[in-house]
Amino acid sequence: MTKKQQIDIKINGRPCTCTKGEFLLEVAKRNGFYIPTLCHHPGIAEQGCCRVCLAEVAENGRSKIVVSCVYPVERPCEAYTDSERVKEDRSVVLMLLAMRAPESTEIKALCKQYGAMDHSRFKPIDGEKCIMCGLCARACASLGAGAISTVLRGTSKKISTPYDEPSETCVGCLSCTKVCPTNAIAYTEDKDKRSIWGRGFTLISCPECGEPIGTREEMELAALRSGEEVQELCPKCRKKKMSDVLAHTYGIE
Numbered sequence: 001m002t003k004k005q006q007i008d009i010k011i012n013g014r015p016c017t018c019t020k021g022e023f024l025l026e027v028a029k030r031n032g033f034y035i036p037t038l039c040h041h042p043g044i045a046e047q048g049c050c051r052v053c054l055a056e057v058a059e060n061g062r063s064k065i066v067v068s069c070v071y072p073v074e075r076p077c078e079a080y081t082d083s084e085r086v087k088e089d090r091s092v093v094l095m096l097l098a099m100r101a102p103e104s105t106e107i108k109a110l111c112k113q114y115g116a117m118d119h120s121r122f123k124p125i126d127g128e129k130c131i132m133c134g135l136c137a138r139a140c141a142s143l144g145a146g147a148i149s150t151v152l153r154g155t156s157k158k159i160s161t162p163y164d165e166p167s168e169t170c171v172g173c174l175s176c177t178k179v180c181p182t183n184a185i186a187y188t189e190d191k192d193k194r195s196i197w198g199r200g201f202t203l204i205s206c207p208e209c210g211e212p213i214g215t216r217e218e219m220e221l222a223a224l225r226s227g228e229e230v231q232e233l234c235p236k237c238r239k240k241k242m243s244d245v246l247a248h249t250y251g252i253e
């Protein structure tokens with residue numbers, strides 16, 4: 001197996017080592033540097049949509065602004081996560097996001113943090129919380145449901161199910177809501193009923209401990225993807241059952 005090439009770079013003046021091709025955001029995070037992010041989520045492919053994670057990269061006497069979550073480090077360079085240029089550009093990005101999603105408390109907090117408070121140049125979209133980063137749709141696609149996507153154009157652009165109809169492929173797992181950086185996706189839950197994207201689901205409980213374990217549809221999808229049977233018990237009771245079986249097999253009291 002060929003060993004990946006190691007590269008020496010500097011971040012904010014401090015020497016750091018990374019693997020050739022590693023994204024700058026990951027290198028910075030691993031070395032303890034803070035870069036704000038919205039559409040970044042571990043385990044979901046990067047797309048660099050929100051552009052909040054800007055950084056400045058200097059090499060061969062030139063410097064440029066890059067989107068750090070999708071910028072692969074290919075050669076030695078100096079990177080800056082909080083230079084004046086970064087702060088200025090990040091502030092413009094935040095102002096645009098604040099106009100796109102004026103109801104988002106997360107965006108308001110970032111605007112305050114980076115002094116992006118002059119929104120007079122742009123017209124806000126009333127009542128909106130979604131920044132259109134698409135992380136929810138990528139999460140949904142990655143679990144194999146593919147129930148939501150970007151629809152319409154311009155200021156009407158939004159994330160929805162096809163034709164805004166309840167989607168047959170949605171399994172009610174709430175993964176989309178959990179990854180959303182601005183809590184823009186609405187759902188309701190009442191006892192064993194859950195409703196999201198216009199569709200209702202019944203929550204199944206573990207027959208051993210009574211804890212809700214999800215919707216029947218999401219358990220069936222998980223079983224289909226893993227090639228195993230639909231799990232009826234919650235992970236905790238499954239683990240306990242497994243150790244009981246092992247204890248019984250090996251005669252352990």
Ligand code: SF4
Binds near residue numbers: 140148196
């Ligand atoms: S709740 Fe529906 S739309 Fe949201 S991630 Fe799960 S399957 Fe996709």
